Amino acid sequence: MLFATSEPITLNKIREVTDSFYPLKPSVLLGLMDELQSDYMELRRGFRLEEIAGGYLLRSCEEFTPYIQLLYREKRGEKLSQASSEVLAIIAYRQPITRAEIESIRGVDSSYVVGSLLERGLIEPSGKLEAPGRPTLYSITQEFLSHFGLKDIKELPELKSLFPNP
Structure with a gap:
């Protein structure tokens, strides 16, 4: 199963498949x-x-990265723009957050960027804020974690380590 997929497989899914042939306790x-x-x-x-x-x-x-990059040098993936990276970081660290709150932090309209990140599956609506107009709240997705190779949100670097005091 692990060799046949490019997406993370949950332990429950692995158990579901293995139980068909050889039932195992979750701890085993x-x-x-x-x-x-x-x-x-x-x-x-x-x-x-x-x-x-x-x-x-x-x-x-990681030590094989140079070889893999050569293998796929013609197949460059779509990179995140500076604006997308900023919005994604804001959402990751402040989630759940509204588009207006994102724009307040960035100081510019972020409608297009939020839409782009939604299309790529890196963020998702996670509810509505109990405020006038009931704005949508956004959070990161499992795809975000997978894209950045994170087990969970706790693996994000602390903001203090990214922006030490001068």
Whole structure:
């Protein structure tokens, strides 16, 4: 299963599939996943098993990045613009947050950028603010975590470390 997907697979999904053939207790399955992670590291494989965005995913080891970049040099992915990066950071650190609050922080209209991030699946509506007009609240998605290789939101760097006092 792990070799057949490019998206993180949740432990529940892995259990659902394995239970069809060989039922395992969740603790046993979790232990097997931990054992796989350790084995791949100890054997110095070209890949490792990581827990990302609430699931497990096989990823190439960082030391092979130059080779992989050469392999895919023609297939450049769409990069985030400066504005998209700013809005995404604001949402990640302040979620849930309204577009008006984002614009207040940035000082410019962010409608287009929010729409673009919604289309890419990096943010999602997460409710409505109990205020006049009931503006939409935005939060990051599992796709955001996967895109940035994060297990969960707690892995974001602390703002203090990004902006130390002069």
